[in-house]
Amino acid sequence: MSPDICIVNFYTTSGRLGLHQDRDESRGSLSEGLPVVSFSVGDAAEFLYGDQRDVENAEKVVLESGDVLIFGGKSRHIFHGVASIIPHSAPKALIEDTRLRPGRLNLTFRQY
Template identity: 45%
Template structure:
């Protein structure tokens, strides 16, 4: 099923998905064959400030949520380095973010994330289920049009 979120990447690896190859990380854009752009220095500095991990991220997934977009409950488990956290940065409109436990059947709770919020999935919370239930259009003036951008920094390999 196609995702309602538009996505791209930066870093030495990008996260992609398609019918033929499934979910995976790869060093080049699947359509252009060109390498992903570098992760901006400001995001690398944020990673260093909040991750407590000795190696830099290899991937920064950039998701754009239009006002109707959602992301179902899922785990970030396509990486082989689970000791590294996933660092999530919210920009633009608020969203209703849902988190659960490490099992899909664990209870969940929801709260709003606002532009500028940083959420770190690390340690015992590294593999929790999480998702975006809805976007609240017009809750930020950061983007010219309504929507939310989420940046997730990830260390893929040990």
């Protein structure tokens, strides 16, 4: 793939993102299952995912600073979101070196 979009989200420590599908890319990109490549920086997040928009039954995984999550192929249309940010969980060296404010930065690369 050749990513040509980067969406940058910053979550404060009270930030959240409801369950959704990423469907704004072109029909061809979506039907080929070209992946969303997601980089997490800063505080960790409780990330939810599942095959339905159902918070109660969603799977949960903690994404930490430096983690890269890729969802493509059959997983390209999963519902996903951020349930919470875990305050003070960013690596100390990152905060000292970058002075990143409290919260989480997420970058997702996609191909339109």
